[in-house]
Amino acid sequence: MNKETLILLPTAICFIISLIHILFYKLSRKKRCWISILGGLVVLLSTIYIVCNCTWFLLLGGISSFFAILISFLGLLVIIYSQKYNWQSTFVYDCLLFFFIGSMLGTTLSPNLILFYSFWEFMTFSSFFLILYENTKEAKSASIKYLIMTGAGSIFLLFGILGYLSGIAGQSIFWKHLLFFSIIIGAGIKAGLFPLHSWLADAHPAAPTPISALLSGIMIKIGIYALILFYFEIFSPSWSIGWQTIMIIIGCLTVLTGCLLAIIQNDIKRLLAFSSIGQIGYIFLGIACGTNLGLLGALYHTLNHALFKGLLFLAAGVIIKKVGSRNLSDYGGLGEKMPFTFFAFFIASLSISGIPPFNGFISKWIIYQALLEKGTVLTTVAFLIAILGSCLTLAACLKVLNDTFLGVRKRENIQKESRISPFFSIPMGVLSVLCFILGVFPDFFMNNVFSKIVFAPEVNISLINIVNFYGILLVLVFFVIFIFYKKIIGKMSKKEIFTGGEKLEREIASFDGSQFYLTLRELPVLKTIYNWEDKGYLDIYNIFLKKIVPWLKKVFKVFEISFPTNDKNKT
Secondary structure (H helix, E strand, O other), rough: OOOOHHHHHHHHHHHHHHHHHHHHOOOOOHHHHHHHHHHHHHHHHHHHHHHOOOHOOOOHHHHHHHHHHHHHHHHHHHHHHHHHHOOOOHHHHHHHHHHHHHHHHHHHHHHOOOHHHHHHHHHHHHHHHHOOOOOHHHHHHHHHHHHHHHHHHHHHHHHHHHHHHHHHOOHHHHHHHHHHHHHHHHHHHOHHHOOHHHHHHHHHOOHHHHHHHHHHHHHHHHHHHHHHHHHHHOOOOOOOOHHHHHHHHHHHHHHHHHHHHHOOOOHHHHHHHHHHHHHHHHHHHHOOOOOHHHHHHHHHHHHHHHHHHHHHHHHHHHHHHHHHHHHHOOOOOOOOOHHHHHHHHHHHHHHHHHOOOHHHHHHHHHHHHHHHOOOOHHHHHHHHHHHHHHHHHHHHHHHHHHHHHHHHOOOOEEEEEEOOOOHHHHHHHHHHHHHHHHHHHHHHHHHHHHHHHHHOOOOOOOHHHHHHHHHHHHHHHHHHHHHHHHHHHHHHOOOOEEEEEEEEEEEHHHHHHHHHHHHHHHHHHHHHHHHHHOOOOOHHHHHHHHHHHHHHHOOOOOOOOOOOOOOOOOO
């Protein structure tokens, strides 16, 4: 067997394991558990082997290898996590999970565009069934929305691919622009770019939590992979100067939309879903710069986002399992009940907010530098919006930390976790450590990893190290303050409260953090934005249902066709 044939070996292994789960569905849950874990490990090892020996056959060489290893690594952690989280699941879940991972690997390991698109479709359909897996009204509505939107995106992507393969891109500038526009739409829907993002905010909360981690951490990055493929390798940034402006504007709107809508959510998974949209905006800004420095920042943030967003969703899954609810209003005081989960969520929150010394700070720093080096008014505005987005992300994370771990306990029947399951602790622990290591030692990864993927331009590592030093001091000061609060102020806060000679209950005297953030809805500019969101004006799918579907019903009223309603929870 030649090396070109071996390229798809990890994908083939995933499909074989998926088939094993079907053929041996009567096996005990424990045996299926070990088949899944060992299978995930074999997939990771085979991916590393392919990357070391067959990189030159791939569409994007080192970049394809980077995405493939990221998929197989996070896939293994999600597989381990799933064995405890979905212990009562049937063989169908394991089958779909491996088929999903295999399809994502296939898109990045494909040696040509035809195979790339084929696996792209496999990925769409397998993720559709995984979103639908819990079979709730919410899952049905979200999965239909996802299938319709990503299906439309696939049509645009196919048009762009066929147009490029046919050679019409070189016939006139019109066709070149049209094909690139088609690629932006097709890949942008999968990536969750504004205004094509609405499926993401519904699908992530509806899917099982391990799948949410894969959707956010990996699948939307396949859209980013497609954008890098066509923007840098096929069409070239030097040609698309006008498109750079459009892409930077889209990136800014994506950052603002995701961060502003995340901060007002009460559903923890929906909040994390909107924050994913915001982080995709950062990656897109790096790509839009059209420079090696911007691409370096985009790739590094792709890696970092997969790590800290995967960690956030996995930690959220443990909380949901413990409390039995996704609403922040049902949480509170879980810090002492769930110390390991609290620590993991805290690290991920600082990482996604771009706080040194964690990994999110490094990648955002590089993207900031790429924007400023462009030196235009637009990129300067984009830089300021990116800074604002980080502040809003931090505010949203502080909201979750306060309402979940530091607030007043809402449910007294929650038992203290004596020992967290290794199926939970291992994936969360690994991701927590990596969030720290990739932030503290960025020069190692720049010189030994990313320099082999893309030409590594000069990054001011010494300045980053100085900022990281002060970041470490900041984190240590925070923990000292936190311990002081828990040991001294916390005990004092348990005392009875007297106002005007009248004793008040602690729950009445406290002020819910979520209620505080709802005051943002009344601010002049934000009030308009949030009203647009409530009315569905920021949801292109909703606009389609309100304007296009009624017209289609009139045209095709002779047929009995059932269309989705505007209600997010109904179909």
